[in-house]
Amino acid sequence: MDIKKGSKIITVSSKGHVTIPLYFRKRMHLSSGDQLEMTLSDDGRLILEKLPSSSDWKKLIADIPVESVTIDQDGCYDPEKSPSFDKWMHEE
Structure with missing residues (x-):
């Protein structure tokens, strides 16, 4: 099995849990309590996107x-x- 550059292999637990590796958590600026949106693409890929937190929204609207x-x-x-x-x- 070839591993793509920048990718990591993770294991699904018996309860379906996965741990996002630190490398990705740092790159996505993820913290405890952050919410992610998971989408399944037509070609079977899982896509995780960070949802804006309340502090993100406060920063976005501060200058309005x-x-x-x-x-x-x-x-x-x-x-x-x-x-x-x-x-x-x-x-x-």
Whole structure:
């Protein structure tokens, strides 16, 4: 059996458990409690993807401005009262 470069062989326990080798945990920045999504591809490969943690989401949204936007019955807003929203609406 040939082992691909960068791959590791792991063993499935009698209960179906596997341990992700430290090499991969470090490369994926995995910590205890992190969640992974597992997908089975059409060609039979298992794909593990790290889901964003609450701290990841906090970092992602930290710079998003928060302001109240009032939209009238015609779907219009006042750009002077909502400058960040207006800027966002006009980004390309």
